[in-house]
Amino acid sequence: MASHHLAIAKASLSAALLRPDPTSVPRDEITTFHTAFDRTLSHCSPANIQTCKLWLLNYIVSSSNRVGVWAKYLVTLSSSFGEEGKPESRTTPPAKRKRLHILYQLNDVFHHTKYHLDSTAAFSTLSGSLQPYIVELLSYAASYDQEKYPKHHRRLDTLLGIWEEQGYYSSDYVNKLREVVKNSALSGPVKTSTDIGTSSAVANKFPGKDMPFMMPSTHGDSSTPYYDLPAGNMVPHIIPNSTVALRPDSIKPLQFLAGPADDKLVTALKSFLKDVDQIYGTGKPERQEDEVIDIDELGQTVLRDVNTGEILDGDTYYGWSRSFCQQMKNRNVRTDSRSRSRSRSPRKRRYSDSLPSDDSRWISREIIFSSGTVASAILPP
Known part of the structure; x- marks a missing residue:
């Protein structure tokens, strides 16, 4: 299966290189690159x-699109090394060394574009376009037991130290x-950007x-069009208490820093998953000593105070938080009180009520005139 994905990735890379961006790469040059890169993987x-490096500087580095396609090819190539059921030959280096050689090649291109070119645009394009794929490339290279291969992991640590030191x-x-x-x-390669292969071994080892x-x-x-993107991409554009429509052209996929999630985010996600387990009955809410778990009139799991019986916390049937429901309830109460206060205020006096009492003729005409068509028939022309 990995060889099938590798053939597709190689064809995608060739198609991107043949496309004028800004100029097309001759087919002979594409063949030259694959031959040279195979030699680098075998003997670094x-x-x-x-x-x-010189070939990459001439044809890849200047285009962010080509860098992205090349990075996808590297990820696919790295995943194809050491495929199960495919024994490694004694004349070829092991998979872990080939994966390390890919990182060494990237390190050399990083150094050249940052310190040996007149402009930093090439380095910015290269590092920015490669960043979404660095995690996978590094995870494939590090997917070996640290106790069995300590030298290999020391090389990876040294490489990361260079990346940090050189900026x-x-x-x-x-x-x-x-x-x-x-x-x-511990868990094997991490997938973050591509759909290559499967990670069933990792899923079996670390379920859920x-x-x-x-x-x-x-x-x-x-x-993807904006209407097919995940709904979370609309959140940054929503203005609270505003009826302004969202601009479709501004709804783009959110950009993240690829890699291990922040501890606070992991804690929040685990708390959310725990709440989901409570909704579907696979988990119970945590309670204090003075609290008791109960079921209210709607069949919802709630926490009540032992002494007063007051509901302290719990999820609503529709998944809304209790604090949100209470906030909306208080908001409706304030709205109703304002509407009642307006209804109790005295109405404005009509103009006819403020007229002098001695002008009865004018008053009668005013009343008749305000009665519509009947007045037009009674009043003289």
């Missing part, structure tokens, strides 16, 4: 690294990458909520 010598990525992001290395050594929580690079596909 300075000469092989330099050959691939290829921020310190916070590099620390997250270190967490990726640690988690991958026990799997490592990883942040994707985006929330939704950038090529």
